[in-house]
Each structure stands twice: as C-alpha cells, then as structure tokens.
Amino acid sequence: MSVPDNKIQLTKGDLFNMFVRSNLHQGSWNFERMQALGYCFSMVPIIKRLYKGEDRANALKRHLEFYNTQPFVTAPILGITAAMEEQKANGAEIDGGAINGIKVGLMGPLAGVGDPIFWGTLRPLLAALGASLALGGSILGPLLFFILFNIVRLGVRWYGIDYGYRTGTDIIKDIAGNRLQKLTEGASILGLFVMGALVSKWTSVNIPLVVSTITMQDGKVITTTVQDIFNQLMPGLVPLIMTFACMSLLSRKVNALWIIFGLFAIGIFGYAFGLLK
C-alpha cells in the first residue's frame, strides 16, 4: 500500500481549523438536510488537505448528506470522520457509505446524551444561577452564565474532536459502554433536583382571598387568607400544581407560547377580580 513518506497526514492546525469552524455548525440549519452544510463547512480544512480533483468533489458531496444532532456532541463525530477520511486518502479500503454510516449511526445516540446534559441540565442550571443574580441587577449574572457555559462548550468541542480523531471508530465501544449512560442519568438527576427547588423557590403566587377574620380578646385582628393555608400545608404547592398542568399540556403537543398566554390571562383575570396579588 502507501509508502510512509508520501502519506498525507492531517496537522494539528487542520484539526484546530475544524474546531474553529465547528463553532458555526448550525449556521445554515435548514428543513431539508438540517446541519448537512454546517458539517461540510467544518470538514473543509480536512478535505482541502487530503483530496484533489474528483476525490475532492466526492468528499464534499459525501459530507453534504442529511445530518442532525445536538451541536456540541458533533465534535467527536467530526474527529472520527477526519480520521477515516485520512485513512481513505492514504489508500485504506473505506467507502464513502461507511463514513456516512458512522455519522448517521452516531448522531442519534449522541443526541440522546447531549440533549439532556447540555439543554436539560447545564444550560438551565447556569441560566437560573445567572438569572438569580441578574434579578438584583448584578452584571455577575450574565457574565457567570456566559463564561462558564462557553468554557464547558469549547472544552467539549476541542477535546471531542481530539478524542474522536485519536480513537477513530473504536469510539463505538465507549458509546456502547455505560460511561455515557451514567453521565446522562447523573445529569438528569441533577437537573430534576434543581427544577424541583426552582418550582418552590423561584416562583410567586399569592391568593389574598380571606377565609376567616378572628378578633382576639386583646383586640388584635388575625386574618387568614387562602395563601396562608397553602403556606402552612406546603409552600409552593400552587406552582407545583401549575408545573404538572403545564407538563401535561406540553406532552399533548400544546405550543408553549399558548400556555404562556393562558397564564397571562389567568394573571390578568385573577388580578382584576382580586383572586391573585
């Protein structure tokens, strides 16, 4: 096969170039092939290094096929395909279908890991942390959110590409193993736990309806409102019920914005009739 000295090899710079480009992964997201063009955009430095002439056109076409996953977990897939293209360019028996097969085969399972970790846990947690500081007008809130999220994201992108490139198709063993499952499950626990805390703490409902007014012997008047009773039972009970109502509506495919408008309407009517304060 190929002689070592005319072997074409990808440089660290090519991989870094791919890393930089992969930050624009979803830029051309479209309803036909979703992230296909974005994937090709990231692969450009690799293809430029490895192929010429017709092979080049074929490689570009290969990476314009349908593709869609959680954007950050694309990093290891980019790394693997870079490694596979490198082997192919050096004469290994890898056909284009195999490369696409790896992409399609990995995008589903990795999205299943990336979505709950990044969109379900990391971002809501950092955003809630940032927002709780921002509500007091502190610049620390937006800064903390922006810096922490991007450190993790860029780390995942760079080490993902590097790891995918080094491991190549062996990565499938790691995905089949339970390390990723542990990570996903752990992230879900953390996310759900904090969501529970948020429902109780970072909501406010006040039902000022008076249930009873008692005048004590010393002349003090004690009024008990519906909200007082709820607070004695379990603070945050009403938001909890609302959360479950929303979950049930959302799982019936009701658009989130309609639910928000519905809650606005409840707020306005409640306020107008003195049921909510």
Added chain:
Amino acid sequence: MEISGIQIILIFIVACIAGMGSVLDEFQTHRPLIACTAIGAVLGDMTTGIIIGGTLEMIALGWMNIGAAMAPDAALASVISTILVIAGHQSIGAGIAVAMPLAAAGQVLTIFARTITVFFQHQADKYAEKGNFTGIDICHLLALFIQALRVSIPAVLVAIFIGTSAVQALLNSIPPVITGGLQVAGGFIVVVGYAMVINMMEAKYLMSFFFLGFVLAAFTNFNLVAFGVIGIVLAILYIQLNPKYTINSSPALAYQSTTAKNDDLDNDLDD
C-alpha cells in the same frame, strides 16, 4: 427617549449577533441574559437590561431546539422588549408581556429563514461538484447572515419608531389592570419553562429527585449553588449504589477493564 444614529448602528450589530446566536446555539448570545444586557448597555441603562434579562431568562429556561422542533425565539423577544422598556419607558412587566408575542413572531421568522436556507444547501451541492471550497463557505455564511437580519431588521425598525409620539401614546394607553395582571403572572409564568425542561428529560423514574428538591427548597433557605452541590452529590451516590452499574465492576470484569486500559496505554506508547 430618542435613539441616536450611533445607537441604532450598535443595536443593529447586537441584534445581528443575537440572531446568529439563535440559530447557532453556541455562544448563547441569543439568551435573554446576554442579549438584554448588551442592548441595555447600548441604550445607556445596563442595569435595567440585566434585570429584564434575568426575568426573561427564567421564563425562557426551557426554550430549546431539539431535533427539528423550533422553540419560541429568545433573540427577537429579548432585543425588542429591552428597547421597549428602556427607550419606550415601559415597566418590566409590560416589556415581558410584549416579549411573548415577539417570541412567537421570531419563531415564525426563523422557520421561514430555515426554509429559505434550503436554497443555499442546493447551491452548495453545485459548488461541491466543482470542488469549490469558497463557494461552500459563502453558502454557509450567507445562510447565517439571513438569521442575523431576521432579528436585526425588526429591531432597528422598532428602535427608529419608538421615539415617535404615536408609539409612545399607544404604549401609555395600556390599562393598569393589564400591567398589574402581567406583573402577577410574571411570578408563575416561569413554570412553563420548568415543565419544558422536566418533560425533555423523559425520566419519569427519576421524578423522586424532583420532589426531594421541591420539599428541600420549601423548608430551607439554601441558595442555588447549594442545591447544585446537593444535586451532584445525589447523582454520584445514585450511580455508585445503583446495581445496574455495580454489576459491571465485579472483580473479574474490573480486572478485564484494567487490562484493556493497559492495552490502550501500550498502543499509545507504540504510537
């Protein structure tokens, strides 16, 4: 408040960055915390921008694009509602109320933009035939620029007309029962975002952790950092004690996995 020419240009730039962030979902420049703060800074009242950002961020906590499903658009909502509050002298409650229809409009606009982009996808196919890298790059970046314009054009239009007396009169004609009601609704509108996050996890069997968090928060004064730490501890304990995972680390298998690791190391050294 009149918005100066320089401010309009800066709003255009910030709105472009927010619009690109919205489709990329990388740097999070479309999130209310970032976009509202930046617009606030442009309009000379960053603190108000940060507060609107924090308020909107809690509402938008669960707005995420999963697969091909489009979430309400945080970018357009953040940029325009901040202009309305700061330059239009509205309450934050009114700003939030206006933000929601804007999020819906932004969602429609992004779906439109993502349909137009199919054209660039096909154009890229033609460049691929010729092995033209620059053509492919241009197709990708032009598509991204459409997403930038999707937010910046409406934002600039609002910024231009916000100072006019007709718009001001319109904004001031909102009756107090509406603004009061919206303020009240602002207290619990956030549950929609929480519900979206919980549903997204699809882990009904882990809901006990949700209730634990709820009760702990109801009867303690811990802050979010404390909840984060407790949550991580719980997650680690659950995984360490779960028989599903511990079975795999029985002595024989553990031995195997260490030898496998050694092999890896050997391979690395050989390389």
